[in-house]
Amino acid sequence: MRIAVMGSGGLGGFFGGRLAKGGADVVFMARGAHLAALKATGLTIESPEDPFTLPAVQATDDPATIGPVDLVLFTVKLWDTEAAARAIAPIVGPRTAVVSLQNGVQKDDMLRPILGDNALMGAIAQISTTIARPGVIAQTGTMQRLVFGEFDGARSERAERFLAACLAGGIKAEISTDITREIWQKFVFLVGLSALTCATRCTIGPVRENPHTRAMLLGVMEEVVAVGRAHRVAVPEDFAAERLAFIDTLPAGMVASMFHDLAAGRRLELPWLSGGVVDLGAAVGVPTPLNRAIRDVLVLHADGRPA
Numbered sequence: 065m066r067i068a069v070m071g072s073g074g075l076g077g078f079f080g081g082r083l084a085k086g087g088a089d090v091v092f093m094a095r096g097a098h099l100a101a102l103k104a105t106g107l108t109i110e111s112p113e114d115p116f117t118l119p120a121v122q123a124t125d126d127p128a129t130i131g132p133v134d135l136v137l138f139t140v141k142l143w144d145t146e147a148a149a150r151a152i153a154p155i156v157g158p159r160t161a162v163v164s165l166q167n168g169v170q171k172d173d174m175l176r177p178i179l180g181d182n183a184l185m186g187a188i189a190q191i192s193t194t195i196a197r198p199g200v201i202a203q204t205g206t207m208q209r210l211v212f213g214e215f216d217g218a219r220s221e222r223a224e225r226f227l228a229a230c231l232a233g234g235i236k237a238e239i240s241t242d243i244t245r246e247i248w249q250k251f252v253f254l255v256g257l258s259a260l261t262c263a264t265r266c267t268i269g270p271v272r273e274n275p276h277t278r279a280m281l282l283g284v285m286e287e288v289v290a291v292g293r294a295h296r297v298a299v300p301e302d303f304a305a306e307r308l309a310f311i312d313t314l315p316a317g318m319v320a321s322m323f324h325d326l327a328a329g330r331r332l333e334l335p336w337l338s339g340g341v342v343d344l345g346a347a348v349g350v351p352t353p354l355n356r357a358i359r360d361v362l363v364l365h366a367d368g369r370p371a
């Protein structure tokens with residue numbers, strides 16, 4: 065299976081690396097020092113479970129040199145979505161699947177006008193990875209899971225082929241027949257985790273212990289559930305409470321990726337997380353005061369560290 069990774073950072077580098085290790089024909093799209101290192105010394109995955117190095121990988125910043133592929137793993141940060149989608153036009157043929165592992169529930173609607181309905185397959189990724197240094201991806205913890213599927217629920221041949229490639233590479237992967245619900249359910253958890261860890265500058269341990277922050281965490285997630293249900297997504301009504309129980313099982317030191325971005329003074333995906341909840345809530349008349357407050361206290365950091 066010929067696979068191109070658009071944005072070979074924490075997420076794309078990790079999953080693209082595992083797919084290549086499993087025998088897929090993978091080309092990595094990257095830029096800057098990371099691209100130079102991939103070309104010079106290959107790709108290294110630092111992982112507590114299964115570290116490995118691929119000493120030589122195909123890497124480029126020019127999609128025109130790749131030719132049409134079977135599947136594009138789309139893994140740029142959300143603010144790069146439109147530009148990266150336009151850049152991959154030369155490698156998307158009539159049967160190419162484009163699988164966005166990005167966070168949030170708006171990513172596929174951002175891609176659809178550029179790439180068309182047929183190209184898109186829905187997906188979520190559960191993992192914690194980052195570019196440790198050029199050419200090197202570091203995984204925190206051992207959680208790694210991909211869930212993907214066609215938006216119409218069909219178990220398509222391209223989804224089955226991708227599943228086989230994932231499993232060959234040691235990726236814990238599965239096909240979902242209700243991928244829209246999966247994407248929203250991950251969104252409920254991610255918005256809660258990112259909102260509360262960023263607003264408090266604390267890990268999830270103290271957030272879930274304190275009655276005030278615990279109530280706010282639950283309230284933030286309840287708003288996401290209400291917005292999803294108003295958008296006719298079959299998220300169970302009590303899903304926020306269920307996620308809170310799940311959060312109680314997580315390591316106390318866990319934070320969201322947006323917390324790392326905030327701590328490092330990098331740009332934030334806030335407009336598509338709590339900000340996305342506010343916008344999507346407004347579109348269907350569902351009030352989202354807690355997510356609005358989170359968005360409004362973090363907004364000064366959304367473009368990176370304020371001067």
Ligand SMILES: NC(=O)C1=CN([C@@H]2O[C@H](COP(=O)(O)OP(=O)(O)OC[C@H]3O[C@@H](n4cnc5c(N)ncnc54)[C@H](OP(=O)(O)O)[C@@H]3O)[C@@H](O)[C@H]2O)C=CC1
Pocket residue numbers: 070071072073074075076093094095096098125139140141142144147148151165166167189190191192193194195321333
């Ligand atoms: N990392 C994780 O653990 C998880 C991340 N996600 C989501 O996945 C998405 C990606 O996150 P993550 O992997 O952490 O981000 P990274 O910043 O680590 O990786 C994105 C990479 O894409 C590169 N890039 C952007 N545009 C282009 C382009 N046109 N051509 C070539 N390369 C390009 C960036 O380069 P440059 O640095 O130069 O901009 C960067 O190296 C986000 O939506 C995130 O929320 C979801 C689950 C877990």
Ligand SMILES: CC(C)(CO)C(=O)C(=O)O
Pocket residue numbers: 167189190191192254257319320321322
């Ligand atoms: C919650 C988590 C770690 C799950 O993959 C995530 O997606 C993020 O923090 O961006």
